[in-house]
Amino acid sequence: MIYKSKNGEIDEALLCNEGISHIFSRYSALKNRWPTLAEVQRNMPKMRNAKNAIAPVEHDVNYKKKIPTLSEEKLNILFSHFSPFKYEVEGLGLPLYAAKAFPNSTIHFTYDKHETNPLIFEATKEGKTSRINGYLEKYDAVIARSNVLVKMQNRATDKLVLDNSGPKVLIKHMSLQSNMKFADLYFNEEDFYPLLDPECRDSVAGSLDKFNKEKIILLPGTLWSVKTQLDFIRQVDSKLIKGYHIIFVGPLRDKGYVQKIISECDKKDLDYSFLGNVSDLFLMDLFALSEIVAIPMDPKDCGQPGGYPRVLGEAIGCRCICVCAKTVTVPPALSKYCLSYDHHLENELNNKLSDIIDKYDDVVKDRGIVWDEIIFEDICQKTLVDALGDHLDLKV
Amino acid sequence: MVLVADVELTLSNDFTYLLFIGAGRTGSSAVGQMLNAHPNICVSNETRHVRKCIENDLEICDTIDIVIQAAINDLCTGVEKYSISDSQSLSRRKKIQRGGVDMGSHFESAGLKKELIQYVGDKKQGGNSRVFFEHPYIFMEKFANVRWRPISIVRRPSQIMLSSFNCIPDAKLRDPHDTKSLKLLDEICKKFMSEMVASFAICELSNNPLILCYEDLMNDSYGFARNIEESLKLKHNDKWCNLVSNTTTKFEDRIPTNKQLNVLVSNPGFESFYQRLKKYGIVDEYVEKYIKEFPR
Numbered sequence: 001m002i003y004k005s006k007n008g009e010i011d012e013a014l015l016c017n018e019g020i021s022h023i024f025s026r027y028s029a030l031k032n033r034w035p036t037l038a039e040v041q042r043n044m045p046k047m048r049n050a051k052n053a054i055a056p057v058e059h060d061v062n063y064k065k066k067i068p069t070l071s072e073e074k075l076n077i078l079f080s081h082f083s084p085f086k087y088e089v090e091g092l093g094l095p096l097y098a099a100k101a102f103p104n105s106t107i108h109f110t111y112d113k114h115e116t117n118p119l120i121f122e123a124t125k126e127g128k129t130s131r132i133n134g135y136l137e138k139y140d141a142v143i144a145r146s147n148v149l150v151k152m153q154n155r156a157t158d159k160l161v162l163d164n165s166g167p168k169v170l171i172k173h174m175s176l177q178s179n180m181k182f183a184d185l186y187f188n189e190e191d192f193y194p195l196l197d198p199e200c201r202d203s204v205a206g207s208l209d210k211f212n213k214e215k216i217i218l219l220p221g222t223l224w225s226v227k228t229q230l231d232f233i234r235q236v237d238s239k240l241i242k243g244y245h246i247i248f249v250g251p252l253r254d255k256g257y258v259q260k261i262i263s264e265c266d267k268k269d270l271d272y273s274f275l276g277n278v279s280d281l282f283l284m285d286l287f288a289l290s291e292i293v294a295i296p297m298d299p300k301d302c303g304q305p306g307g308y309p310r311v312l313g314e315a316i317g318c319r320c321i322c323v324c325a326k327t328v329t330v331p332p333a334l335s336k337y338c339l340s341y342d343h344h345l346e347n348e349l350n351n352k353l354s355d356i357i358d359k360y361d362d363v364v365k366d367r368g369i370v371w372d373e374i375i376f377e378d379i380c381q382k383t384l385v386d387a388l389g390d391h392l393d394l395k396v
Numbered sequence: 397m398v399l400v401a402d403v404e405l406t407l408s409n410d411f412t413y414l415l416f417i418g419a420g421r422t423g424s425s426a427v428g429q430m431l432n433a434h435p436n437i438c439v440s441n442e443t444r445h446v447r448k449c450i451e452n453d454l455e456i457c458d459t460i461d462i463v464i465q466a467a468i469n470d471l472c473t474g475v476e477k478y479s480i481s482d483s484q485s486l487s488r489r490k491k492i493q494r495g496g497v498d499m500g501s502h503f504e505s506a507g508l509k510k511e512l513i514q515y516v517g518d519k520k521q522g523g524n525s526r527v528f529f530e531h532p533y534i535f536m537e538k539f540a541n542v543r544w545r546p547i548s549i550v551r552r553p554s555q556i557m558l559s560s561f562n563c564i565p566d567a568k569l570r571d572p573h574d575t576k577s578l579k580l581l582d583e584i585c586k587k588f589m590s591e592m593v594a595s596f597a598i599c600e601l602s603n604n605p606l607i608l609c610y611e612d613l614m615n616d617s618y619g620f621a622r623n624i625e626e627s628l629k630l631k632h633n634d635k636w637c638n639l640v641s642n643t644t645t646k647f648e649d650r651i652p653t654n655k656q657l658n659v660l661v662s663n664p665g666f667e668s669f670y671q672r673l674k675k676y677g678i679v680d681e682y683v684e685k686y687i688k689e690f691p692r
Contacts, residue, residue, distance in 0.1 A: 046537055046540065047533050047534065047537045048533075050533060050536035050537040050539075050540040051536050051601065052540075053539075053540035053541070054536055054539050054540055054544065054601055054602070055600075055601035055602065055603075056603065084540070085540070111541075113541070114457060114541055115409075115457070116409050116410070116411065116457060116543070117409045117410045117543075119541070119543070130603065131603060155409075
């Protein structure tokens with residue numbers, strides 16, 4: 001109740017600031033890495049990497065595997081709607097990787113988020129990106145994500161570029177029918193699974209070496225009904241997870257929903273904290289500190305039959321065991337890192353949790369888990385080969 | 397005078413934000429108003445749009461209508477008579493804001509009309525530069541989602557110094573022999589040099605900064621306008637180039653004393669600052685002469 005403001009609503013700042021202060025005092029390793037609350041809340045990728053979108057930049061990406069040349073031909077490839085602020089596969093990651101895998105090709109990528117026309121960039125094999133004024137007349141292939149093909153079809157100039165171009169491949173459609181238009185090839189949800197990106201990987205590397213895994217169940221994601229955190233708390237057996245600290249991290253989108261979670265946690269006498277929206281790099285450190293990451297989301301509420309959440313790949317990259325609702329798409333390659341449960345079945349969650357609570361090391365051993373077995377570079381290569389292999393003569 | 401207030405403006409989906417950067421007292425207000433009279437450009441005068449976006453966490457694109465509305469108001473009313481923030485008297489404003497006067501009438505009599513708006517900006521050269529060095533990361537974040545192009549009007553430093561000096565309201569302090577005035581002059585130099593250095597940094601972030609020299613405007617105003625058209629890839633508009641040519645007031649140089657020049661060139665960092673300025677085509681003969689006479 002102390003978190004309520006005068007109008008009776010949850011006071012987000014009060015709740016989250018107290019949550020972060022609490023985990024700082026409880027986990028000194030984290031406090032040593034993140035000296036101030038402001039740094040945790042302000043060090044966002046868009047601010048950190050804003051220069052990428054406004055100026056020519058030479059990126060210092062630390063690849064862990066040699067990038068094989070997929071084609072020596074002079075191709076023109078467009079990546080539509082990839083964020084210039086993040087180094088993840090769906091951001092700078094794939095275009096920069098492609099620029100090296102296709103060293104003689106022209107690689108363009110766009111950032112198509114706003115009402116105005118997209119920002120267009122070029123990526124070079126030297127690892128540089130810069131803003132350019134417009135598209136080429138046509139591309140040998142277009143790799144797109146989200147609803148960008150629909151957006152492009154509604155703009156005369158962009159439509160012409162698409163009409164003149166070779167195959168269009170939609171690698172991420174979030175299982176939304178409205179996005180599944182105008183492409184020649186659509187990836188399935190389990191075909192495309194972004195993993196921990198190089199920037200976050202470098203940032204968390206030191207923490208993974210220094211931190212000991214703590215008894216933490218981390219629930220990352222926006223706090224609203226789609227993520228079904230409340231169902232998780234209602235179903236979980238408080239005796240089973242005694243001694244574990246439940247940490248909710250993500251924006252408080254539905255404060256009424258958050259209030260219900262708080263009431264339920266209090267009723268069950270759980271040990272919990274809310275941290276609000278935090279820097280992606282801080283989140284990686286939280287993953288590094290946590291034994292278990294719970295992803296109870298049910299995207300059916302917003303019309304998606306399934307979905308692969310990016311946090312799954314990031315959590316695995318930070319050596320967490322993941323407990324996922326059946327509605328979460330778990331690609332076969334990642335199944336050994338995850339336990340899936342049907343949240344409609346009574347006690348299914350607790351049955352699964354009982355296999356891993358207080359048994360982190362045993363689970364890792366029994367399941368034959370080798371951390372970093374599959375990494376960012378693998379998914380970049382797989383995506384390019386899957387997307388372009390049927391249309392272009394690739395060396396793989 | 398009602399000019400274009402009733403005209404519906406269409407903003408291009410591809411519009412570019414003209415980010416004015418540099419120092420004050422470089423003729424930027426006059427150039428801003430000349431640009432505002434172009435059919436495809438809207439430039440407001442000192443709405444402090446960039447600072448407001450940064451300090452209130454607003455997006456440049458979401459608030460662009462405010463800039464356009466202010467630009468139209470400026471064209472209708474004339475910036476020499478109207479300013480959102482200026483508390484100075486009309487006569488004083490007229491004295492310090494001598495260029496770009498009554499642009500609305502010139503716009504109308506030249507037979508110009510607003511067309512598809514391809515460029516939008518707010519003329520606040522020194523202010524925008526200061527925001528950059530106060531909040532560099534937020535500044536970049538705000539421009540990361542925007543098509544933008546830096547525009548900077550540069551001028552010989554001795555003339556910026558004396559023009560700023562002339563704006564000091566207290567007449568006694570404008571006496572070049574007064575000791576206090578030299579101290580004030582030193583502050584003026586530090587201010588415009590730091591603003592210009594920040595603007596160099598912003599120009600280096602961009603692929604294609606638009607650098608305009610005040611002296612070019614004075615020497616060949618029609619050619620100055622043609623250069624803007626070509627740099628901004630706008631089709632040639634003879635009426636507008638003539639408007640620029642006809643509304644440019646030629647001012648005589650202010651002659652600096654040796655004491656004043658000494659304040660300027662003694663400033664730490666002046667040499668590297670001046671070298672960078674030279675790269676943009678600015679050579680200050682008063683500074684050159686002084687350095688030759690009194691080598692450092």
